[in-house]
Amino acid sequence: MTENFLKRYSFNIVANDFINAGKASSAIKGNLKSMGINAHIVRRIAIISYEAEINIVIHSIGGQLHCDLYHDKIVITSTDVGPGINDIEMAMTEGFSTAPESVRELGFGAGMGLPNMKKYSDDFKITSGSKGTEIVITIFL
């Protein structure tokens, strides 16, 4: 973290909890909106953090979502404990999904999560291993 760093909001995300899925990203959106951050930036962050949150719910055994505020940028970090992603390149393809049928029936897992997150970010970093996945996304103000 640099001197530029100002504030972190953190949320615990519970695996398979579709009742609360979306609440963390919605809290992030509400916070940033009330702070008066540009509406288009808030919308991009809303989309990114929602996808990240849903990914943790579907694919991991639990994780955290962080929203870090800097003078000139906002960074969304998603870290989870879980099986990790086998083939990142494949996972970045639109429409590719490993979500089970039971999840798709709920309307999730269309294979747009990671591609959408990348599309709306200024910088997108993903690392994944057998113990979990970390995604760091930056949006400049």
Add this chain to the structure above:
Amino acid sequence: MNFSIMFDKEKCKGCTNCMKRCPTQAIRLIDGKAFINSTKCIHCGECIKICPYSAYTPEPIEWYEEMHYSSYKYKIAIPGTPLYGQFPKKIDICRVQNAILKLGFDYVYDASWAAEIVAKAIAKKIGKEKMIRPLISANCPAAVRLIKNRYPSLMDNLILLKEPMEIGAMMARERAKKLYNLKDDEIGVFYISPCPAKLLAVTDPIGNYKPSVDWVIPLNTIYGDLYREVLSQDDKTCSYPSTSGIKWAVSGGQSESAGLNNYIAVNGMENIIQILDEIENGRLNDVDYVEALACVQGCVGGTFNVVNPFVASSNIKNIISCADYECINPDLDRFEELYESGVLKYRLMEEDNPNNFNMKEAIEKSEKIKEITDLLPGLDCGSCGAPTCSAHAEDVYSNQSKLYDCVVLRANEKR
């Protein structure tokens, strides 16, 4: 800006109903009486509907004086589509336009005719422009203001086609100028409106064009005279509404008349807010069109209507299913020409957007507001004069009210 809602302080008991219902939190209680912040108000009319003491009324509009004593040489009426839902099913609907003429207008251009044209434009625009999804209807001025105030990033999703009211007025003006060699200021265009929000669309449009409507007539103020005329006549000499365009009176009608399959028709403020939230989160980009109307059941639910929205909606559907007439829609065959010329579309007004955002200050502010919120009981009771505890915290932060306006806090202090 004109304000379309009047408030009678004497009648207000400070019951907080309007304040809690207001979708933009524009209302506060000051000294026990409601007060509307006009910059936040989107003229949706929810406060008029909810107030148990009728403290809110639509602003009286001097259309009657304008119509009878003004210098207009030619007076045009544009009946909004919900008007047709306000008569019993047994009445032959062709009498309505005749009755309007009898009240002193020179010509009637039905909003349903224009609606049919706009519906074709919606279908065409959706087919042509595939970059932004969903496109959002721009027909309901209250929904559009809600988006502007609370979801500004979704302004890009607005379809930006003029509403039938405006297209109808434009067409009728053009016709009158051509036929009678009149100047613009010699023609008066009066829209018979189901809601106060239409007045806002005329006095303060979001688009960069000069509105063609001069006066908005609240439907319920002309209804009595109109109903008497409708009952008293038996001639069948005038025109019918378009059965496709008249669908616009009811939620889902725009999409139906445009022949869309992949659309969401949402009505009622609370429902609209949920759908807009979903769009903002990027979840509905597989939907072509979202028809968002502020009133329950759509425009037939507007505050100026006389008949219950569900009854009016049934009346409209009855007209459509029983239609055994042929509607002559005067400008329908000009659709391609109109679309290509661009008169159906508009651009948004440029907004000044000063870019002086400071993250550090914004965080400090939001933390202070959170500190204040944490002191409050979280009951959202409204007794302090703000709709929620967090709204009260913001008001306290900006020195618009005092922390101890909170009755719960005061009671706990005394103990």
